[in-house]
Amino acid sequence: MQQRSEETRANILDAAVRQFALSGYAAASVDQICSDAGVSKGAFYHHFPSKQALFLALLEGWLKTIDKGLESMRQPTVPQTFVQMTGLLPAVFAAADSQLPVMLEFWLQASRDETVWESAISPYRHYHQVFTKLVEDGIAEGSLKPVDAKAAARVLVSMVIGLIFQGVFDPQSADWPEVAETSMKMLMNGMAKKPA
Amino acid sequence: MQQRSEETRANILDAAVRQFALSGYAAASVDQICSDAGVSKGAFYHHFPSKQALFLALLEGWLKTIDKGLESMRQPTVPQTFVQMTGLLPAVFAAADSQLPVMLEFWLQASRDETVWESAISPYRHYHQVFTKLVEDGIAEGSLKPVDAKAAARVLVSMVIGLIFQGVFDPQSADWPEVAETSMKMLMNGMAKKPA
Numbered sequence A, B: 001m002q003q004r005s006e007e008t009r010a011n012i013l014d015a016a017v018r019q020f021a022l023s024g025y026a027a028a029s030v031d032q033i034c035s036d037a038g039v040s041k042g043a044f045y046h047h048f049p050s051k052q053a054l055f056l057a058l059l060e061g062w063l064k065t066i067d068k069g070l071e072s073m074r075q076p077t078v079p080q081t082f083v084q085m086t087g088l089l090p091a092v093f094a095a096a097d098s099q100l101p102v103m104l105e106f107w108l109q110a111s112r113d114e115t116v117w118e119s120a121i122s123p124y125r126h127y128h129q130v131f132t133k134l135v136e137d138g139i140a141e142g143s144l145k146p147v148d149a150k151a152a153a154r155v156l157v158s159m160v161i162g163l164i165f166q167g168v169f170d171p172q173s174a175d176w177p178e179v180a181e182t183s184m185k186m187l188m189n190g191m192a193k194k195p196a
Helices: A002-023 A030-037 A041-047 A051-071 A078-110 A114-141 A149-169 A176-191 B002-023 B030-037 B041-047 B051-071 B078-110 B114-141 B149-169 B176-191
Strands: none
Touching: A002 A030, A002 A041, A002 A051, A002 A078, A030 A041, A030 A051, A051 A078, A051 A114, A078 A114, A078 A149, A078 A176, A078 B078, A114 A149, A114 B149, A149 A176, A149 B114, A149 B149, A149 B176, A176 B149, A176 B176, B002 B030, B002 B041, B002 B051, B002 B078, B030 B041, B030 B051, B051 B078, B051 B114, B078 B114, B078 B149, B078 B176, B114 B149, B149 B176
């Protein structure tokens, strides 16, 4: 039963990705998603109280994938780890590109709803914490100068958001994965005791 | 005549800002905007062929204001100029905040229309050029290390986009104008021959 329930949940999430990409977030209906997933509405609402809850579950799933990717990137030093992490960006660009209209619709809804808003911004706060911890590790291991870790993490998060934004909105005007690596090296050279 | 025509244009633009903020981009009608501005539809279409053209004119106006602000920021050295420029961000945060839902709707439309897309991304290309030129000036005057100016400008544009994004989406979690100044100093310390 447990396994079948998890399969049903996964089928609904897969169908949602397809339907959102096809019709957009506002226009996609729970009926369509159920029909595509081959599940009853009862089964749907057992897993997700609303279309919004479904979207937040999708978002959470994407972030977990990125977190796992980040964890597998640890290198001998923190500056090397940060540079290595930019290797994840091509996958993020590709995923964000196919989901861009849906993300924009979601943010639009979020800008009108306090609760959705909290969920929409939580990833940025999460990555700020992850990066702060990593900068602190770098200072402790002696690879980074004794910078203000929280402030440095804000610079890093800002740069990554800006890179993703440009890579998705304006893919043609630069080789963004390369730009990301160069940018990170430049930033690390300013923060590291020795060049990364 | 010339003066009256410019007044009419300005009235339409002011009314558009109000109507977009009130109803959103998709729901705001040319009728409403004309009525608010006190102009005929004939006068409207004389100035703007479409609601889209009107929005692009608004966007262009905002960018011109920022450009003028940037020009007035020149300091004795380029690193000081970049740090000074972060002083413009509080005004950008405030303007972006009130126009955020409209901007999101515009990007959503842009993501489905090639021509709008080109207009939507042109500001980022423009600021990349402005920042590249400024970094080149800094290298020429000897205040910046001989970095790759285009790459350095991409880091700067990315960081600024990321800061605006976070300052608008998550105003509560940090003192963003201060974060912006600290971030810029940190970046400049990595690029400057002497700390900014």
